[in-house]
Amino acid sequence: MSRRRKLEKFAEILAFDHVYEMSEPGRPEVKLNAFETKDLRGKWREEAFGNDHPICLELACGRGEYAVALARKNPNTNYIGVDIKGARIWQGAKIAKEEGLTNVAFLRIRIEQLALYFAPGEIDEIWITFPDPFPAKENRRMTAPDFLSKYYQLLNNHGQIHLKHDNLDFYDYSVETVEKDKNFKIIYKNEDIYRDELFNPDLSIKTYYEIKHLVDNRTIKYLLFVKNG
């Protein structure tokens, strides 16, 4: 994508009223459109969505295929796609706007900073969709122990985490890390989800990266784990 097109998308994102961005490094307030700055910690339901419905995050959301598809399907759940790349978020945000989906928003931050923007227990569910595998840097993986402890803090009791991935090394690492973590327990795992009947119909939603991996004949792995109450 050309630099000019990226800048156009950034400008357009600023006009959306469902895309939030970091305001200042280390500060909990988020920017909304070009004018408003809000501290939404503990208030996402009421202030961002105007309801008291559960909140589900899609982490490393890219274009936000899961956030948008699940929002269409479940109008009584609020979805927030989280990614650092504005030009990718733009695509999901634009679809949500065009379809008039009021239960989906996007947050452009680094996932390492999640705890700055949400209160403990504010999140009900997390989907992590094809995060970067970081073959040589395990601690940067989105299922590394430091990330799991952040998710543990943000999830309410019995909150669940879904991970979808193509990379066997990343998947094996994630299974091992979750197994070692006393705060979580694995409910289901599958190294080739399309070989069998789908465990959960939501697994049929395909992201941009998933489609590329399927074209390359890669198998899709899935891990579901829950917070120990």
Ligand SMILES: C[S@@+](CC[C@H](N)C(=O)[O-])C[C@H]1O[C@@H](n2cnc3c(N)ncnc32)[C@H](O)[C@@H]1O
């Ligand atoms: C391989 S892409 C997957 C995108 C999408 N989920 C899909 O399946 O098409 C990984 C995404 O993670 C985002 N990402 C990587 N590290 C991040 C971080 N520390 N914080 C926020 N986003 C991050 C990238 O910007 C990218 O969009």
